Amino acid sequence: MIKKMKNIGMYAFLILVTFISVFPLYWMVSASTNKSVDVSKGVLSFGSHLGENLKNLLANQDVGAALVNSFKYAILLTIVSMVICSLAGYGFEIYHDKAKDAVMGVILLAMMVPFITILVPLFQMVAKMKMLNSTLGFILPTVSTPFLIMMFRQSARSFPHNIIEAARLDGLSEIRIFFQMFIPTMKSTYAAAMTITFMNAWNSYMWPKVIMTQSKSMTMPMVVANLTEGYVTDYGMLMLAVLICTLPTALVFFILQKNFAEGITGAVK
Amino acid sequence: MSNKPRKMTLEKKHNLTGWAFLAPAIFLIAVFSFWPMIKALVLSFQTGKGTNMQMAGFTNYIRMFQDDVFIQSIKNTFFYFILQVPIMLAVALVLACILNKKDLRFKGFFRTMIFLPCTTSLVAYSIIFRSLFANNGLVNYVLVNFGILDKPYNFLTQPFAAKMVIILALLWRWTGYNMVFFLSGLQNIEYSVYEAAKIDGASAIQTFFKITVPLLKPTILLTAIMSTNGTLQLFDESINLTDGGPANASISMSHYIYNLCFKYVPNFGYAAAMSFFILLLVAVLAFIQMRVGDKRD
Numbered sequence: 001m002i003k004k005m006k007n008i009g010m011y012a013f014l015i016l017v018t019f020i021s022v023f024p025l026y027w028m029v030s031a032s033t034n035k036s037v038d039v040s041k042g043v044l045s046f047g048s049h050l051g052e053n054l055k056n057l058l059a060n061q062d063v064g065a066a067l068v069n070s071f072k073y074a075i076l077l078t079i080v081s082m083v084i085c086s087l088a089g090y091g092f093e094i095y096h097d098k099a100k101d102a103v104m105g106v107i108l109l110a111m112m113v114p115f116i117t118i119l120v121p122l123f124q125m126v127a128k129m130k131m132l133n134s135t136l137g138f139i140l141p142t143v144s145t146p147f148l149i150m151m152f153r154q155s156a157r158s159f160p161h162n163i164i165e166a167a168r169l170d171g172l173s174e175i176r177i178f179f180q181m182f183i184p185t186m187k188s189t190y191a192a193a194m195t196i197t198f199m200n201a202w203n204s205y206m207w208p209k210v211i212m213t214q215s216k217s218m219t220m221p222m223v224v225a226n227l228t229e230g231y232v233t234d235y236g237m238l239m240l241a242v243l244i245c246t247l248p249t250a251l252v253f254f255i256l257q258k259n260f261a262e263g264i265t266g267a268v269k
Numbered sequence: 270m271s272n273k274p275r276k277m278t279l280e281k282k283h284n285l286t287g288w289a290f291l292a293p294a295i296f297l298i299a300v301f302s303f304w305p306m307i308k309a310l311v312l313s314f315q316t317g318k319g320t321n322m323q324m325a326g327f328t329n330y331i332r333m334f335q336d337d338v339f340i341q342s343i344k345n346t347f348f349y350f351i352l353q354v355p356i357m358l359a360v361a362l363v364l365a366c367i368l369n370k371k372d373l374r375f376k377g378f379f380r381t382m383i384f385l386p387c388t389t390s391l392v393a394y395s396i397i398f399r400s401l402f403a404n405n406g407l408v409n410y411v412l413v414n415f416g417i418l419d420k421p422y423n424f425l426t427q428p429f430a431a432k433m434v435i436i437l438a439l440l441w442r443w444t445g446y447n448m449v450f451f452l453s454g455l456q457n458i459e460y461s462v463y464e465a466a467k468i469d470g471a472s473a474i475q476t477f478f479k480i481t482v483p484l485l486k487p488t489i490l491l492t493a494i495m496s497t498n499g500t501l502q503l504f505d506e507s508i509n510l511t512d513g514g515p516a517n518a519s520i521s522m523s524h525y526i527y528n529l530c531f532k533y534v535p536n537f538g539y540a541a542a543m544s545f546f547i548l549l550l551v552a553v554l555a556f557i558q559m560r561v562g563d564k565r566d
Contacts, residue, residue: 095287
């Protein structure tokens, strides 16, 4: 009997937490289909104002350009980042010696550096290199991250050394061993790393806000933030923009979800 | 390096290959993390506008502790940190333990739903919470209609309430994220340990504090350091949820530094000094946490 009560309590707690987690997102979706006045009146059902909200949104901000920019920046950053960080993580583990381990220690220190600390010098550098409003300017500062290098180093630890030895005997070059042996076996690590990198890139706000000075280079989160300026807020339109901004990262997460959990587990071990 | 490549031993060759694998990553981190950090340090001892900078000793560092807004932003950041991080980690840990139970049903469903908030961008969820807690938002609508309030309460224009909304939002966004780390940590604990405890007659609470917490210590430490780091660098929420208001009552340190650089008349030297103070805080807090984490062994 006590056990049953306990179980009921446990499920009730889980259901409560689930409700709290999901409700704001449900509200976002329902609000994007309603008139602003109805949203303020607490209407929670789906309305028929989605088309109207979309029309208002497109008239208000260049959402198309922002979406294209966000996808372009995030996808390029993710691809380049995967190559550079997994090469480094693999290199640190497979060819490790005292010097390389020491370098890894120094690199991990970079993880502790708050972005705000390097913001101004970074901005000045990028401005000097004429890379304001460019994809390269967006990518370069965050393309090589200690966190990802650490993650790939950790996964390289479980990569069997005798495979490498066998491949060497077969005459495969070191770089080909990496591309033909390591990458295919580490799919779940790559999936997790890609999910994290894409989400971070898509969601990053401070850096694009500083370097994307022209409206045609703006990202989706910047456009959403711009919508709240002004005295009267059109909640329907605003929530539609928030929804559009959230969908890509949510989709990436759902597609790679299974691999994501496995990859994280590997990284924490 | 006078040897010709063909004369190199295999070991040397592999050593060089290794460095070649690392080179791009190391180069980028050196140029885009360490070099700007050194420049920020130099900048923090300078005053002036644009390219006309002069050395000014510790002026910036002295000035910032007489700056009321900066003091306020430190207080706010610590308020967020002290309230939010422990609650979040405790709830995340409890959730992870429940979801780790063998006989639990709908495990995958609960896990996915609780993680869902983490898929929203920081700007997006800030704006969702700002809208929910607005004067004509849903929270006020519900409170007024259920007769709890006579008229809408403007959460975002009251210093204390505005800060609490930020904390609520942070809890909503990050609890599931930390839960995932705890879940994967729990999977490394052998189930037989729990079974042995059960046979010995340990209660659920005893098992939690005597087995789960000590064995999960590395993960708890990791999440604590990550959350501390994140809270000290709070920016998107401060700017999009409350815009630091009312009258800087909820402004975070990063937000104030950003304003000094890009909103007001730029004062890069002064801002750099403040940002170095944050770096110091992050380092000191991480150090304390590691010491505390080590002690319980």
